[in-house]
Amino acid sequence: MPYHHGDLRRAILTAAVEAITAVGSANLSLRDVARRAGVSHAAPVHHFGDKAGVLTALAEEGFDLLARELSSAGDDFAEVGVAYVRFAVTHPAHFEVMFRPDTHHRDDPALAAARGRAGAVLAQGARQRAGEYADVAAWSLMHGFATLWLTGALPARLGDDLTASARGVARTLFGD
Known part of the structure; x- marks a missing residue:
């Protein structure tokens, strides 16, 4: 379900859990997290820094x-x-x-x-x-x-x- 508005932090963390489950934390990419959350690739960086x-x-x-x-x-x-x-x-x-x-x-x-x-x-x-x-x-x-x-x-x-x-x-x- 793509992210539209609301709790961006929660959407990114949920997407990060999904990505880690799929590829592990060592292979996690913020682009993949952003894609899974349905946000721009800059959104995780803007919200969490890195x-x-x-x-x-x-x-x-x-x-x-x-x-x-x-x-x-x-x-x-x-x-x-x-x-x-x-x-x-x-x-x-x-x-x-x-x-x-x-x-x-x-x-x-x-x-x-x-x-x-x-x-x-x-x-x-x-x-x-x-x-x-x-x-x-x-x-x-x-x-x-x-x-x-x-x-x-x-x-x-x-x-x-x-x-x-x-x-x-x-x-x-x-x-x-």
Whole structure:
């Protein structure tokens, strides 16, 4: 559906998600984003400055979505891990960009704030765990699992039930 008027920012970000889904963030072009959004090729540059600006806004949006997803999981730390994996699989374009600081403006204040909000939810649950690095251990485990799921690299014995598999992995490390 071509863009005519309204929320240009939203139209460009939606088009960027579509483009990343099709070609990956490394191959993203602003001309393709503009075409998908139905706007002039100059519109994304005018609104975001450059490709990294678009990806920064997308990463910020992703961290905000992740923070909400993690918060909705409640107090069960293993379920927070499951929510993390569910977010990654539901929002693969955001997930890809969020953790590729070489593609966006890592020091952007709005992005840093959004990243902090998501990190705070994870850290809150990790504080209940023993060890100085519980938050990093939890993040590493669930991020790795999500990445392996997205790339199809997990053993077939896990089947196709994402939630059950993620829950099993999380509970192995974090217990009941």
